[in-house]
Amino acid sequence: MNSFNDFKLLCGNAMQLLQQMHEQFDMIFADPPYFISGGGKTIRGNRVIVANFGEWDKIRPDKEKDEFNYQWLSLCRERLKDNGTIWVSGTFHNIYSVARCMTDLGYKILNVITWQKVDPPPSLTGTRFNFSAEFIIWAAKSDKSKYYLNFDLMTQLNGGKQMPDVWKLPSVGSWEKRCGKHPTQKPLRLLYRIILASTRQGDTILDPFAGSCTTGIAANLLGRNFIGIDQCQEYLDYGIRRRKEIEEPVMAQKIFRKMSENPDEVMVMVNHCRKETKQLMIDKSICYLRAGDSKGSLLVTPGFERMQYVLLHTGGEDCHLFRLKTKGHFQIWTKETLEKYGFHPEHAPYYVVLHFDNSKEIEIPKQPNLKQKINTYRAKIRPLSDFLGLN
């Protein structure tokens, strides 16, 4: 139904289409109906709306929810490779039913991720705590599965500390809705982390409730293949438009950049220096950069306080990445102090100084393109994900 080899869509009832499929998947992400549409009110943007997402999401008795969840989870299990994993999202309305069905079917629950929304809409009634989280169950096909988790990459994305099971991420942004407004669209940032955590490049991912195909867009941007099912052609058309949008390299890069950043993102101070100075910096575990432009003011890009790494390079070549001793910490040193450490700073009376750990250089699998970015007086801060291999 569209012309992309890495992006296939099927329109129809997941219960029937899953039975007709023969593929085996490395990973499944499912965002099934939560069964919450019943005329209650909620806030979208700055408007109060009636929470009625569609017939598919209408509140149902527990028994019906269980039957529905059991059926699609059972069919998905048949389509999952023995070492594959499945992620299922929900709120308290459906997630206990999902968890029960998964356990009954033989899945092995690995984690329950709490997606803590950093920007939840306010409660309208003031009679309950603000709903600010969703849950995502991550499970292997069975307790014998040798499933895949890119633990090191997750640790790096979390600034060197183990990635916890609470993920603070914003809700879906307006920049993700340019191609159509799905009422319950998931943010690309969530799928980015899920896909990086549990798949390798070239893997194939299934989403049986694909909607506007957020999973497929994140998958393709990360070099994974995608098959999506949805019963609603209009939603799949949003997905096709989104997929066409990322055919354009500049747009793909823009979306990739946004998808891979988050409010807690770990940042890197990128510093250009001469080859000899760079070696001395590494020997002394000190990176310095000029504090100020010709008028003496320090210009920094947002994210300075989240800086946890330093990257030293010479004109875009020969890059070295190290972790700072203290996150977001810097000192202002005089030229004279730097000279005491053997440096020969020439241009300014004051310098920003960062202390890093030189005992463990961090591998940079992807050679970054830094050429155009040298010779400005702005402290250059870039997300760590720009430098890490995301395979």
Ligand SMILES: C[S@@+](CC[C@H](N)C(=O)[O-])C[C@H]1O[C@@H](n2cnc3c(N)ncnc32)[C@H](O)[C@@H]1O
């Ligand atoms: C929660 S939404 C998924 C949104 C999606 N994650 C996104 O980011 O756009 C659930 C989707 O499941 C679809 N759906 C519900 N029941 C279905 C069924 N039995 N078969 C196929 N699709 C179904 C709905 O049309 C809806 O688009």
